[in-house]
Structures are given as C-alpha cells and as structure tokens.
Amino acid sequence: MNTAVPDPLSKRRLKTWIRLLGVTRAAESGLREFLRVKHGTTLPRFDVLAALYRRRDGTTMSELSRLLLVSNGNATAVVDRLERDGLVRRVPSEQDRRTVFVALTPEGLRQFETLATEHEREVNAMFENLSDADLETLAQVLKRLGKGDKA
Template identity: 80%
Template sequence: MSDSLSKRRLKMWIRLLGVTRAAEGELREFLRVQHGTTLPRFDVMAALYRRREGVTMSELSRMLLVSNGNATTVVDRLESDGLVRRTPSETDRRTVFVALTAEGLAQFEGLAAGHEAEVARMFGGLSEADLDALTDILKRMGA
C-alpha cells in the first residue's frame, strides 16, 4: 500500500468521524430543544419501537451497544414517565422484558417524525446521486 494512499485514508477517516460527531451533536441539541428529550432516550425508544413485543434488558443493551447499567438507567426514567413497562418472564424470574407503552409508542412516533425531518434538513445539500454513491461506499466499508 502506498504511503500517500494510507494518508488519504486516514484523512478520510478523520473527516468521516468529524461529520458523524457534528451530526450527532446537532441531533442531541434538536432533541433537547425541540422535544425536551435526550439522544439515549430516543435510541432506547427506537429500539423498542422496532421490537414491539418487547426485549430483555440484555437484548436491549446488545442492540444499543451499551452496558446493562446504561440501558437500565434510561429505562428506569422512561418507566417513571410512563413510556415503557417492564414485564417479568413467566418462565425465568431473573428475566424482565421491556416494551413501549401506548403512550410511549405515540410519543416515539412524534419524535421519529421530527428526527427524520431534522436529518433531512442536515443532509439537504446532498443530491439523490450523492446519497446513492455515499450509501454504496458505506455499505462496502461495512462488508
């Protein structure tokens, strides 16, 4: 591998990381200001929205790539706000399932619509061809 190609890859990585961090920062601020919530709460609710039947706390932690403790802290707050419910397993008393309540489901749908609109705004300068090319590149990088 040529040294110049290696340096270009490093610069690309730094740029990709910068764009990711900036976008995440904008989304954190958007959720805080417009919806009075946090990105971790949004992420937990999004994971539970995708798995409506509920998941164990361990599954939730794996889905979010966070520790059980971090997931538990967010779920505790969501539960106290009436947005999620915990249900003990009927077959294993050590296992607890967590799922969105009807109120949590409704609130998440509003958050998700706002989140999608904000992402569309943030990346509004990209054409359809840009999106296709970037998506293709990212898929190849992830393979």
C-alpha cells in the same frame, strides 16, 4: 528495518477518517441539541424508544443492551427514567424470574412516533445538499467499509 513500500493512499485514508469522524460528531451533536431543545429529551432516550419501537412485542433488557451497543447498566438507567415517565413498562418473564421484558406503553408509542417524524425531518435537513446520486454513492461506499472490503 522496515523495507515495506508505503501505501500512497494512507494519508488520504487517514484524512478521510478524520473528516468522517468530524461529520459524524457534528451530526450527532446537532441531533442531541435538537432533541434537548425542541423536545426536552435525550439521544439515549430516543435510541431506547426506537429500539423498542422496532420490537413492538418487547425485548429483554439484555437484548436491548446488545441492540444499543451499551452496557446493561446504561440501558437500565435510561429504561428506569422512561418507565417513571410512563413511556415503557417492564414485565417479568413467567419462565425465568431473572429475565425482564421491556416494551413501549401506548403513550411511549405515541411520543416516539411524534419524535421519529421530527427526527427524520431534522436528519433530512442535515442531508439536504446531497442529491439522490450522492446518497446512493455514499451508501455504497459505507456498505463497502462496513464489510471491510478494500476501497
């Protein structure tokens, strides 16, 4: 028989988790729709372009998968389409034939910078009802959650 005293915040934490999940899903859905309708692209394509933008000299396919938290197969499928569209290029490693580097092309860089500006504008609109103080509080709470600290 379990004689532990129930945590009085347990139900509130569960409700908070459900609310956080709902907000996250709604925001992601909104961004997916925005990218599809306004820019004819997908969130996975945007994510790959963003990762490569941060790694201007390119990165390996394995590292790209790790950065995106997706399987090598998923990353490869997106990179294949981006390469066909002239937005990324693959370069085999001179040291190891099994290793392939992927990087943005000049057109990929140009398109991503345009998309990133629009993406930022859309996210800004999603958060427009939050004040500077709200954003700071939310950032601090999320940092604590990310570190696994007790609330």
